[in-house]
Amino acid sequence: MEGGRRITVSPRPCCGRRIVAAKKRPRANDGFVNSVKKLQRREISSKRDRAFTMSDAQERFRNIRLQEEYDTHDPKGPSSMVLQFLRKRSKIIEIVAARDIVFALAQSENNQRICFLNVSADEVIRSLFYNKNNDSLITVSVYASDSYSSLKCRSTRIEYIRRGTPDAGFALFESESLKWPGFVEFDDVNGKVLTYSAQDSIYKVFDLKNYTMLYSISDKNVQEIKISPGIMLLIYAKASSHVPLKILSIEDGTVLKSFSHLLYRNKKVDFIEQFNEKLLVKQENENLQILDVRTFEHTEVCRSEFMTPSAFIFLYENQLFLTFRNRTVAVWNFRGELVTSFEDHLLWHPDCNTNNIYITSDQDLIISYCKADSDDSLSEGNAGSINVSNILTGKCLAKIRASNSFPVDNNCSCSDKPSRSYCCNSKKRKHGSKMRSTVAEALEDITALFYDEERNEIYTGNRLGLVHVWSN
Numbered sequence: 306m307e308g309g310r311r312i313t314v315s316p317r318p319c320c321g322r323r324i325v326a327a328k329k330r331p332r333a334n335d336g337f338v339n340s341v342k343k344l345q346r347r348e349i350s351s352k353r354d355r356a357f358t359m360s361d362a363q364e365r366f367r368n369i370r371l372q373e374e375y376d377t378h379d380p381k382g383p384s385s386m387v388l389q390f391l392r393k394r395s396k397i398i399e400i401v402a403a404r405d406i407v408f409a410l411a412q413s414e415n416n417q418r419i420c421f422l423n424v425s426a427d428e429v430i431r432s433l434f435y436n437k438n439n440d441s442l443i444t445v446s447v448y449a450s451d452s453y454s455s456l457k458c459r460s461t462r463i464e465y466i467r468r469g470t471p472d473a474g475f476a477l478f479e480s481e482s483l484k485w486p487g488f489v490e491f492d493d494v495n496g497k498v499l500t501y502s503a504q505d506s507i508y509k510v511f512d513l514k515n516y517t518m519l520y521s522i523s524d525k526n527v528q529e530i531k532i533s534p535g536i537m538l539l540i541y542a543k544a545s546s547h548v549p550l551k552i553l554s555i556e557d558g559t560v561l562k563s564f565s566h567l568l569y570r571n572k573k574v575d576f577i578e579q580f581n582e583k584l585l586v587k588q589e590n591e592n593l594q595i596l597d598v599r600t601f602e603h604t605e606v607c608r609s610e611f612m613t614p615s616a617f618i619f620l621y622e623n624q625l626f627l628t629f630r631n632r633t634v635a636v637w638n639f640r641g642e643l644v645t646s647f648e649d650h651l652l653w654h655p656d657c658n659t660n661n662i663y664i665t666s667d668q669d670l671i672i673s674y675c676k677a678d679s680d681d682s683l684s685e686g687n688a689g690s691i692n693v694s695n696i697l698t699g700k701c702l703a704k705i706r707a708s709n710s711f712p713v714d715n716n717c718s719c720s721d722k723p724s725r726s727y728c729c730n731s732k733k734r735k736h737g738s739k740m741r742s743t744v745a746e747a748l749e750d751i752t753a754l755f756y757d758e759e760r761n762e763i764y765t766g767n768r769l770g771l772v773h774v775w776s777n
Contacts, residue, residue, distance in 0.1 A: 311490040366703035373774035374740040397766020400755040403435045438514040456483035520558040538579035575613045606641035622668040645699040653689040663756040688748035707745035747773045
C-alpha cells in the first residue's frame, strides 16, 4: 500500500455495492475558516515544530462529537423485484469526501450484484477514487453483462453530481482489456494511472489530469510493478538465485537502472518494495534486507525484530514507513530502526484496510478505528473507539469513545425497528437532522472511516449502512 490505490478484478467478485452521495451540511463562516487554514499552511511548513503539531492536533480533536447521522438504506426499496435485496441493510465499505459532498459505498449481503448512482441496472461499483487534479469522482465497476470479469472506469465531475446529473460523466480507458488478473492503479502522489491488460501483458501509464496515455511497457517477464515518488520498480520473474529488477522514470518510462538482487535459493519471497532509492527485500524466515540502489549499501534487520507485515504505507514526507501486523502499527526508518510503537492503538479489524484508517496529508497523524480499551473483548456488540495518534511519537492525542454521552431519541413511531440504535423510517434522520444512535452505538461495527482535513470532520460508516459525522 504505497501512494497508489490498485483495484483488481477478482475471479469471484465481491457482493454488490451501491453508492449514495450526501451533501455536507453548510458551515458558518466557512470562507473565513478556509482563509485562516490557507494562511496557516503558508506560514507553517509541514515540518513544523513537533510540540506545536501535537498541541494543535489535541486542540483540533478535543471537542469532537457525534453531530449527524445519514442512512443509506431505503426502507421502501425499489419497485423492481430484481432489486429486492436492496431493501436489506448493507454495510458501508468505503467513504470518500470531495469538497462539499460525502460518498458512501455500500455492499449488499447476498449473491445479487447491483448498485446505482444513476447507472445501469447490472453495474457493480467496486471502488471509488476522488481525482483532485480535475475535481472528479472515478468509479471502478464490473458488469453482469460480461459476468463481472472486467473493470470499467468512469469519470464524473463533482459539479455534475452536485447538479443532479451524474450521467454526464464519461468512460475511461475504453481501449484497455482489464480482465482478471488485470488491474487499474491510481497514483495520487505522481499524478498517474497504471493499467495492466493481462490479455496481452501490457502495462500502460496515463496522466491523471487528462487521462492521456503517456507510454506502455510490453514485457511478459515482468511479474510486478511497484510505484514510488518519481519512479517505478519492475520486478521480473525470479531466477534460481536472483531476481532481475529495473527502475524506470514514472514520467516517460526511461530506464534509469537495471540490476539483479541475490536471493536465497528455495526460499519464498515475502515481499519486494521500492521507496525512492531504497529497496526492501524479505524472504521467508530470513532477515529484512535494505539496499540503496545508488550506492548498493546494504543493511540487514534481524528477522526476530522485523517480521513480515500484512501491509505497508510509505510516508513520503518523513522518509519513514508504516507496517501493519496482528492489529498493531509500527514506524520504521530506512536504516532498519524501529522509530515508533504506538500506545493505545490496537486496531479493531485484524486485516489492515485503508478504508478503516486515515493518514493526514502532512503524514503526522493516523486516525484509526481501534479497540476501545485494552481490557475489552473483541466480541461483536462492543463499541470501539476512534483514535488519533502522532506518527512520530506514537502518543495517543485524542480518542472518541463510547463514554461520550449522547441522548437517544425514543420518539419514534416506526413499527419495524431493526434495533434500538436507529429508526428505519425516519425521514428526519435520513437527511441528517435527527439521530437515533448513541455514541456507543455509532462506534459499533465501524466498517469505513474518512477524515476531511479542510472541515475537521470524521465520517464513519457501519454494517447497518449508517454514516455518522463527528465534528466540533
